[in-house]
Amino acid sequence: MTVTGIVLAAGDGSRLGGRAKALLPHRGRPLLHSVVDALEQGGCDRTIVVVGAYADEVAAVCPPGTTLVHNPRWEDGMSTSLQRGVDAAAGSDVIALTVVDFPGINADLVRAVLTAHESGTVTLPSFGDRPGHPVVFDLVDAVAAAQQATGDEGARSFVSRNRDRVRRLDCAGLADPGDIDTVDDLHRLN
Structure with missing residues (x-):
């Protein structure tokens, strides 16, 4: 079974003042490195990073061994990045999808969700109600x-339409579920 991690990192960070979230400092290195490491150490065989607004800057720091996919339509929303990432994952059996602005992701969380996944379901980590x-x-x-x-919207509508197949996994305590959207959220980085 081949497991591919997909990191959506194409946005322009407009709510964060126009900064590439992938490049934000996290534990002494770009946030992108922490996200990719978590996917790979948690059980992904390969990782795809979808870039757009800051493609050249993100490509310059992309961890070795990752597949970089450019989304020229990033301005049309996350759905276009999801489409590009999934297209690039052809041949995989399982996809672990995440966003780049989730500094709480770690190998234990990824491993738990991958281990709990059963064919025919969508495995969704939850942190309380979130x-x-x-x-x-x-x-x-x-x-x-x-x-x-x-x-x-990304995969949200698919998950909503297929609630009967969604397996929610309680991951409270495995990670801080907060993401980085605004300047006020930057405290989550360290």
Whole structure:
């Protein structure tokens, strides 16, 4: 079974003052490195990073061994990045999908979600009432989620339409579920 991690990192960080979230400092290195390390150490065989707004800058710091995919339509929303990432993951059996602005991700969290995943389900980590990342799909479901996604919603509508197949995994205590959207959120980085 081949497990591919997909990191959505194409946005322009407009709510953060126009900065590449992938480049934010986290534990002495770019946040992107922490996210990729968590996926790979947690059980992903390969990692795809989807870039857009700051493609050249992110490419310059992309960890060795990752597959970089450029999304020229990043301005059309997260759905286009999801589509590009899933297309690049062809041949995989399982997809672990995350966003780059989730500094709490770690190998234990990724491993727990991958271990709990069962074929035919969508495994969604939850932190109390709050859904989180990485979301784990069989490739066929990731393809369907990418095809159904529109605008800036990513896989959310697919997950909502398939609630009967969603397996929520309580991950409270494994990670801080907060993401980095605004300047006020920067305290989560260290």
